[in-house]
Amino acid sequence: MLMCLLVLLLSYYAYYLDTTSEFSVRLYHQLKAAGVQDNIIFSPLSIAIALGMVELGAKGASLEEIRQVLGFNHLLPGVEFSLLQNLTSALSDDDTQYVIRFANSLFLQEGVTFNPEFLHLMRKYFRADVETVDFTESAAVAEQINSWVENHTESKIRELLSADDFSSVTRLTLVNAVYFRGSWKNQFRPENTRTFSFSKDDGSEVQTLMMYQQGDFYYGEFSDGSQEAGGVYQVLEMPYEGEDMSMMIVLPRQEVPLASLEPIIKAPLLEEWANNVKRQKVEVYLPRFKVEQKIDLRSTLQELGIKNIFTSDADLSAMTDGKDLYIGKAVQKAYLEVTEEGAEGAVGSGMIALTRTLVLYPQVMADHPFFFIIRNRRTGSILFMGRVMTPEVIEPNDQDFDSM
DSSP states (O other): OHHHHHHHHHHHHHHHHHHHHHHHHHHHHHHHHHOTTOOEEEOHHHHHHHHHHHHHTOOHHHHHHHHHHHTGGGSOTTHHHHHHHHHHHHHTOTTSSSEEEEEEEEEEETTOOBOHHHHHHHHHHHOOEEEEEOTTSHHHHHHHHHHHHHHHTTTOSOOOOOGGGOOTTOOEEEEEEEEEEOBBSSOOOGGGOEEEEEEOTTSOEEEEEEEEEEEEEEEEEEEOSSTTTTSEEEEEEEEBTTSSEEEEEEEOOTTSOHHHHGGGOOHHHHHHHHHHOEEEEEEEEEEOEEEEEEEEHHHHHHHHTOOGGGSTTOOOTTTBSOSOOOOOEEEEEEEEEEOSSBBSOOOOOOOOBOOOOOOOSOEEEOOSOEEEEEEETTTOOEEEEEEESSOOOOOTTSHHHHTO
């Protein structure tokens, strides 16, 4: 009996990862359509957790839309909460060699009483905060929420909301932020970082700081079988310390714009990349980059099919006894900085013009736009997904640049 239960749970887990990968890719394509030449960074897992919190309080059509879009409708009701709980517990384990901070909270108008069972389940599955505020005091509420988010993301995510985001009719705000810090298993040596030209997809070039190393990484070359993605493209997976977390970089050929590769990005392809990269020695040229993005989850989720919870028809009556509650604001802000040490830390270095060396091993030259994923290699869950269209730009009038 116990073995049957274990097999069932594992099948649920595999199905959950498949459906959340599909959700992740759909989100990516939605954000891509909104900003043609912009960097993108978001956390699919963190959004799934936030929606799980809302799902706990939802009924009727509100509940069904969330389960449908997230792919939970084929699971037994409630199983997804245990899966999300297990994933976040594994990622946030104190024994890990990286830091992940999820900041998820519901802020509800004062005077509305929460259902005790809802509060119990929020603590059980998400360790989440549920707080009451007076939205009529919009400036004070914005300051309170922003301070809360800063405290939960080591001050990296600031000014998530403003007073203009609230009004006297606001009743419920969903806040979602995520922070990650990890060190590369194979760190880049700062003295090898040089200025380099990065070719943008619009044909222009910018100067950036390019890191370099030769090391053992997971690498593969793939083809979509046509010319849609420009033929062959490269996939590089670089583990962080401990090897549970890694960054996967997907790079088209130099002359192929990322926009030509993006249409082929589908959920099954993510799994194919992960299963087929092989450990080998690779020369890696990777720009330092910092990406930060605030997403209006309300409009994005509505485009994907989650609409009811944002209207007066919402049924969030499992949160409170009343049925007049709906979500007026839902935002996510994600931040990622990649340097020689890994994610988030910064290292200074001199700048000398970089020259290409004789190629002895496969070479990944990320001097043009690329797609990336930060994922847990053990569970397959995707913490971040995004793209770099423009890395950190070094201006010719910068003092460091002039000293080159």
